[in-house]
Amino acid sequence: MKYIMLSIFSLTFIMAELHISGDARVRPRYDIKKNTDGSSTSDLYYLYRARLNMKADIGDGWFLNTKLGTNSVAGMTKMGTLSEESYTFKPSISFMEIYFGSMKDDWGFWAGAFPLKYNSGLDLHFHSDKLVDIPFALFNNSSTTGFAGYKTLMDHKLNWFLSVDNNVAENEEIIAETEVITVPGYCSNPFFNTMEACEEQGNQWTDETSFEQMIDAATMDDCDDFTLGMDMLLTFGSLSITPRLLASFGGTDTDIYPMTLGADISLPEIVGFKSGLSYHTSTKGKIGDDNHYKADHMRLSLSRPIKDGKLKFFYDIASKDADKVSFMWLSYTHTCFKGEMGEVTLSPTFRLQTGKGAGTEDFDEKYSRSKFEVTAQIKFN
Numbered sequence: 450m451k452y453i454m455l456s457i458f459s460l461t462f463i464m465a466e467l468h469i470s471g472d473a474r475v476r477p478r479y480d481i482k483k484n485t486d487g488s489s490t491s492d493l494y495y496l497y498r499a500r501l502n503m504k505a506d507i508g509d510g511w512f513l514n515t516k517l518g519t520n521s522v523a524g525m526t527k528m529g530t531l532s533e534e535s536y537t538f539k540p541s542i543s544f545m546e547i548y549f550g551s552m553k554d555d556w557g558f559w560a561g562a563f564p565l566k567y568n569s570g571l572d573l574h575f576h577s578d579k580l581v582d583i584p585f586a587l588f589n590n591s592s593t594t595g596f597a598g599y600k601t602l603m604d605h606k607l608n609w610f611l612s613v614d615n616n617v618a619e620n621e622e623i624i625a626e627t628e629v630i631t632v633p634g635y636c637s638n639p640f641f642n643t644m645e646a647c648e649e650q651g652n653q654w655t656d657e658t659s660f661e662q663m664i665d666a667a668t669m670d671d672c673d674d675f676t677l678g679m680d681m682l683l684t685f686g687s688l689s690i691t692p693r694l695l696a697s698f699g700g701t702d703t704d705i706y707p708m709t710l711g712a713d714i715s716l717p718e719i720v721g722f723k724s725g726l727s728y729h730t731s732t733k734g735k736i737g738d739d740n741h742y743k744a745d746h747m748r749l750s751l752s753r754p755i756k757d758g759k760l761k762f763f764y765d766i767a768s769k770d771a772d773k774v775s776f777m778w779l780s781y782t783h784t785c786f787k788g789e790m791g792e793v794t795l796s797p798t799f800r801l802q803t804g805k806g807a808g809t810e811d812f813d814e815k816y817s818r819s820k821f822e823v824t825a826q827i828k829f830n
Contacts, residue, residue, distance in 0.1 A: 467503065468503070469501070470504075471499065472499070472828040473498065473826070474497065474826040475497045475824075477823055478493070478494060478496060479492075479821040480493075483818075494527050496526065496528070497528065498525045498540075500524060501518070510557075511549070511550070512550065515544060516546035517545065518545040522588060545590055546562050546563060548560060550598070555600070556600045556601065559597055561594065563592060563593070563597055565585075565593055565610060565678075567583070567585060569711075569727050569729060569746050570709055570711050573731045574697070575676075577731065577769060581802055582776050593610070595611050596610065598610075602681075605682070605683065607679060607681050609677070609678065610678045611676070617674075629659055629661055636652050638650065674697065676697040678694065678696075679694045687717040688715070688716065688717065690712055691712060692711075692712045695708070695710075695731075696708045705739075705740065707733040710729065711727065711730060712727065712728065721753050722751045723751070724751050726748070726749055726750075730744070743769075744768060744769040749763065749764050751763070755781070758781055758782050759781070760780075760781050761778070761779070762780075763777075763778050769807040773807065773814070775803045776800070778798070779799045781797055782795070790830055793825075793826070793827050795825055797823045798823070799821055800820040801817065801820075802817065802818040803817050
């Protein structure tokens with residue numbers, strides 16, 4: 450077996466350019482949750498993960514990318530937690546990403562399970578039940594399945610993706626409407642209009658009858674659920690804007706889906722700080738529709754290099770209908786070592802969430818969750 454594996458790897462290197470990279474991290478976290486009724490919980494636990502990336506370029510822009518990791522929240526595993534699948538304390542490995550395609554100077558296309566560059570619009574569109582604490586990065590591992598690519602239009606790059614969110618068996622269901630037709634009683638001699646007069650003259654009377662008749666028929670088609678996403682970077686001097694659209698569709702004619710619009714804005718540096726602002730709004734259906742909602746999300750972000758590291762801060766305010774939640778992130782990433790083969794970093798981080806369950810009956814405006822953590826990470830190229 451080892452000779453077979455060696456032969457396969459040798460053949461791969463000969464036939465295609467194969468690049469392998471990866472990362473691993475360990476994160477102790479102190480997690481505090483406080484509820485409206487005054488109750489609270491606290492937990493000190495330890496998370497870890499490892500990921501392996503492999504990229505093969507076969508020429509003329511054609512490529513295959515894969516990422517191996519653990520299919521869990523943020524790809525992390527909690528130490529001392531028994532796996533429900535393997536009944537061990539060790540994580541299982543899955544293909545977190547696997548996609549192939551072609552990248553040219555003015556266009557690109559790929560398909561499979563691929564990464565999406567994180568932005569708060571993805572949080573709002575796909576996780577309107579959570580809104581804050583980077584849910585798309587945590588629960589989707591910043592990836593989706595479907596098709597994606599880019600096209601250069603008037604010197605600007607239009608990025609797009611079409612995700613397959615839910616696969617169903619397409620079917621046609623006949624929906625028929627009927628009406629009741631009533632035929633009034635009548636005499637065999639049309640000269641007489643009442644039963645008494647008809648029968649007195651020896652004629653035959655037929656009683657009133659009714660029957661159902663189909664007056665309309667339609668078919669109900671059910672199809673897969675999709676989401677179309679598009680964005681484009683526009684630069685105006687030191688200011689850059691990335692407008693964004695996310696629209697879900699599919700299902701039946703009676704299903705409703707969210708649509709999200711917004712933009713990321715990169716502002717000029719202020720006293721050495723890079724700053725940014727984003728705003729997205731999302732609507733599902735119209736007022737009066739089942740599961741209708743209107744939600745929005747705004748983020749202010751700041752970052753600045755400090756000595757051998759980088760300071761990062763952002764603050765989110767989000768709302769769904771009349772309920773509001775917020776989230777704050779503050780971290781400093783210190784580079785312990787950096788070389789041609791990789792780097793080692795240490796990142797103390799503080800996260801604070803206020804409120805949860807916006808737009809639901811379980812909304813808790815006084816809920817808070819604080820996370821104090823330190824992430825040690827190693828990357829290799």
